[in-house]
Amino acid sequence: MTLPRMQPGDGVAWITGASSGIGEAVALELARRGWTVAITARRLEELEAVARRSEGLPGRIVAHAGDVTDADSMQAVVSGVEGVHGPIALAFLNAGVAPYTRAGALDIAAFEKAFAVNLLGAAKGLAALLPGMSARGRGQIAVNASTAGYGGLPRAAAYGASKAAAIHMCEALKFDCDRLGIRLQVVNPGFIETPLTAKNDFPMPFLMKMDEAARRVADGMERGGFEITFPRRLSWLIKAVNLLPYPAYFWLVAKVTGWDKRKD
Numbered sequence: 539m540t541l542p543r544m545q546p547g548d549g550v551a552w553i554t555g556a557s558s559g560i561g562e563a564v565a566l567e568l569a570r571r572g573w574t575v576a577i578t579a580r581r582l583e584e585l586e587a588v589a590r591r592s593e594g595l596p597g598r599i600v601a602h603a604g605d606v607t608d609a610d611s612m613q614a615v616v617s618g619v620e621g622v623h624g625p626i627a628l629a630f631l632n633a634g635v636a637p638y639t640r641a642g643a644l645d646i647a648a649f650e651k652a653f654a655v656n657l658l659g660a661a662k663g664l665a666a667l668l669p670g671m672s673a674r675g676r677g678q679i680a681v682n683a684s685t686a687g688y689g690g691l692p693r694a695a696a697y698g699a700s701k702a703a704a705i706h707m708c709e710a711l712k713f714d715c716d717r718l719g720i721r722l723q724v725v726n727p728g729f730i731e732t733p734l735t736a737k738n739d740f741p742m743p744f745l746m747k748m749d750e751a752a753r754r755v756a757d758g759m760e761r762g763g764f765e766i767t768f769p770r771r772l773s774w775l776i777k778a779v780n781l782l783p784y785p786a787y788f789w790l791v792a793k794v795t796g797w798d799k800r801k802d
């Protein structure tokens with residue numbers, strides 16, 4: 539079956555985690571490309587500020603606050619958006635958090651938070667979207683995971699594991715989604731300059747600006763392949779490193795991340 543790639547005429551777009559960062563930038567990029575974009579996050583004031591930035595663009599942005607960790611909230615947002623603006627044709631399940639944790643004092647709350655938002659938050663978004671899209675026999679959903687989900691990185695036990703699980707979830711669901719006429723995609727960005735990475739105190743090779751990342755996401759949605767990943771040099775490098783035998787993998791990752799020189 540050839541899956542359609544959604545166009546603005548097919549319905550509206552919905553983005554979670556759009557009060558800042560990549561979600562905000564993708565919302566503005568889709569509005570530039572003519573979409574009506576419903577945006578969701580917990581902070582309504584920030585969402586409304588993003589919506590105001592769409593004035594004068596070919597499309598528009600509308601704010602619908604919600605918490606991705608709450609399944610009822612996700613159902614209510616999807617029903618609210620579809621009731622007012624029509625069917626959601628394209629969704630970007632992007633909300634995420636990146637708590638670090640170290641082995642010396644393993645922080646269970648970091649695992650709970652990362653999995654609640656990054657994995658279960660995306661699953662709750664999917665659960666709210668899939669019945670309507672299945673009934674219509676068409677739709678397109680992209681889940682934002684991360685190249686950090688490809689393999690273990692220092693301090694990223696909680697974040698990386700939740701992103702690996704998100705990639706796995708999308709791979710597994712794609713088989714069913716294909717049959718339902720729903721194009722499911724996974725987005726695996728490298729390092730993007732956002733509030734989330736502002737706290738990072740380690741080298742971030744090929745760091746990309748948010749607006750460029752947003753263009754790559756929107757282009758990837760228009761192209762339609764399963765994985766949207768950028769910068770490609772970094773993602774192919776990480777994919778290659780993950781094929782190495784473990785001793786070489788750990789040595790190289792420690793070098794590239796500066797872990798071998800850290801004293802903390």
Ligand SMILES: NC(=O)c1ccc[n+]([C@@H]2O[C@H](COP(=O)([O-])OP(=O)(O)OC[C@H]3O[C@@H](n4cnc5c(N)ncnc54)[C@H](OP(=O)(O)O)[C@@H]3O)[C@@H](O)[C@H]2O)c1
Nearest residue numbers: 555557558559560579580581605606634684729730732734
């Ligand atoms: N920046 C990078 O280098 C990078 C690389 C790979 C993947 N990613 C992924 O990209 C996504 C966006 O990250 P970002 O870098 O743009 O960070 P960001 O600016 O911190 O954005 C995170 C967004 O998620 C929302 N969010 C967090 N918890 C939420 C919840 N419980 N319910 C609803 N929304 C929630 C935040 O809004 P509220 O606080 O208002 O709820 C915010 O809008 C994340 O999934 C992240 O893992 C980022």
